[in-house]
Amino acid sequence: GAGVSQSPRYKVAKRGQDVALRCDPISGHVSLFWYQQALGQGPEFLTYFQNEAQLDKSGLPSDRFFAERPEGSVSTLKIQRTQQEDSAVYLCASSLAQRGPYEQYFGPGTRLTVT
C-alpha cells in the first residue's frame, strides 16, 4: 500500500521567506510526528499529533515554526521568515496508534535549503 509521502521533496528559499511543507500519512494512522535532520546528524523530534490534536510541540526550535493537522490526516509544517539555520531535511512519520509498540513509518523527507 501507499506509504508516507511528503512534498515538495526539495525546497530552496531565500532568507526571510515563508515555506510550507506537506505530509500525507498512511491512511488510518492516528499518530503523526515531525522531525528535523541536520546534515550528518540523526533526526530530532519537532512535534506530535494524535488525530487533529497537537499534543506535543516541545521540539519546535522557535515560534517561527508552526504545524497543523486540521482534519486528522494531512499535516503541514510551516516555517516563517526562514533563516539559514533552518536548512535541514524535514521528516514526517506516522504510526497506527499512540499506545503500544507500533513502529513509525517515515516519509522520504523534504530537503530545505535557505540561501
Add this chain to the structure above:
Amino acid sequence: DAKTTQPPSMDCAEGRAANLPCNHSTISGNEYVYWYRQIHSQGPQYIIHGLKNNETNEMASLIITEDRKSSTLILPHATLRDTAVYYCIVRPLNYGGSQGNLIFGKGTKLSVKP
C-alpha cells in the same frame, strides 16, 4: 539525549553477517529496544524491536542480553543495499505525548563492501 551508545562506523564484506552492537545500560523495565536504518537520501526505515527475548524477522535478528543492558542487530547475509546508518533506540511501551517520539543518536554507519 539518546540513551544508547553505538560505534560510529563498521565495515562488512558482502554475503557475511553484519553484527551491530548497541549499549543501553540505563534502559528501564518498560522500555523496548528498536532498530531503524536510514539509507542515503531516504527516511528512516523500521527494522525490528524487542523487549527481552531475542527476535527475528525477514530483515534481521535482534539479540538482547539477559540484563538488557546491550543488544546486537544481526543482518545474516549483508548485501550492498544494506549500506546505511543504523540507529538503536530505546522507547517506553506505554507512552503518551512526547514519549512516543523516537530519540535518535548518531547511529552506526555500516558500509558493506564487495
